[in-house]
Amino acid sequence: MNKRQMQKEATRKIIIQAAYRVYSKEGFSASTSIIAKEAQIAHGSIFVHFPTVDDLKVSLLEQFGRDINTRLHDLAADGSRLEEILNAHINVLSEHEEFYKRLITESSQLPEQVKYVYVSIQSTVSFHLTQVIEKYQTDGKIKKLPIYFIFNSWISLLHYYLSNQDLFAPEGSVLIRYKDELIHNFIKMLE
Numbered sequence: 001m002n003k004r005q006m007q008k009e010a011t012r013k014i015i016i017q018a019a020y021r022v023y024s025k026e027g028f029s030a031s032t033s034i035i036a037k038e039a040q041i042a043h044g045s046i047f048v049h050f051p052t053v054d055d056l057k058v059s060l061l062e063q064f065g066r067d068i069n070t071r072l073h074d075l076a077a078d079g080s081r082l083e084e085i086l087n088a089h090i091n092v093l094s095e096h097e098e099f100y101k102r103l104i105t106e107s108s109q110l111p112e113q114v115k116y117v118y119v120s121i122q123s124t125v126s127f128h129l130t131q132v133i134e135k136y137q138t139d140g141k142i143k144k145l146p147i148y149f150i151f152n153s154w155i156s157l158l159h160y161y162l163s164n165q166d167l168f169a170p171e172g173s174v175l176i177r178y179k180d181e182l183i184h185n186f187i188k189m190l191e
Contacts, residue, residue, distance in 0.1 A: 012049045014039050019060050024098040028057065028106050028114075057114045064099070065121040068092050069128075076128035082142075085132050086154070086183045089125060093158065094175040101162045126151045142190035154186060 001009070018039035022030045032053060036043040050056035071092045075085045093100050107118055129151055136142045158175070161182070165174040175182075 008049070011041065011045065014041065015046055015049055015056070016060050016063060019056055020064075020099060023057075023060070023102060024096075027102055028110060032056075054111045054113050057110070058117050061103075061114060061117040061121065064096060064103075065117065065124060067096070068121060069124050072125065072128040076131040079135065080132065082132050082136055082187060083183055085129060086186065087179065089129075090158070090175050090179045090182070094173050094179070097162070097173055097175055101165065104159050104162060122155065125155075129154065136190075142187070145190070150190065153189075157182060157186060 015035065019035045022035050022038050026034065032046050033043050035056075036046055039046075046056065050059065068089075071088050072085060075088055103118060107115060110118065130147050133142070133147055133150055137144050161168055161174050161178060168174045169177045
């Protein structure tokens with residue numbers, strides 16, 4: 001890359017990071033002028049890098065999805081224990097807790113293209129969990145429930161706690177506070 005391309009890529013990253021912070025605080029309906037202010041760039045610069053707001057949201061979610069995939073991929077491929085992959089899933093979500101909470105509560109209002117990326121993130125998580133769950137089922141460590149039911153139960157449990165954070169952990173991260181309990185009890189239900 002030449003100097004101009006490196007500068008362009010750096011600006012793009014700054015915009016994505018600013019959008020992440022703004023969407024985490026304000027929600028996905030926040031204006032691009034707020035994002036530009038947060039990024040400390042001219043408003044028009046956003047559209048040089050992202051022709052539409054949807055393009056910005058898609059890029060942001062793709063980055064989020066890559067982070068989740070990176071964390072779970074090696075664990076699932078290496079035959080890690082179910083506890084380890086559930087722990088890694090909670091850890092990565094807790095690092096993005098406010099953003100993820102906005103994502104799950106506002107997902108029905110997102111444009112179709114952005115929803116598609118959200119669904120593919122969940123599919124990636126499902127794929128990695130499936131690798132571990134199938135081995136556990138084959139070894140007789142957990143019940144032979146349908147994989148989709150196990151995955152949906154796990155995601156529903158996390159989403160319930162996140163959606164009700166004000167009840168469970170108004171002062172901090174609900175995922176960190178209840179991580180051990182969620183993992184332990186979820187696995188006990190499957191045994």
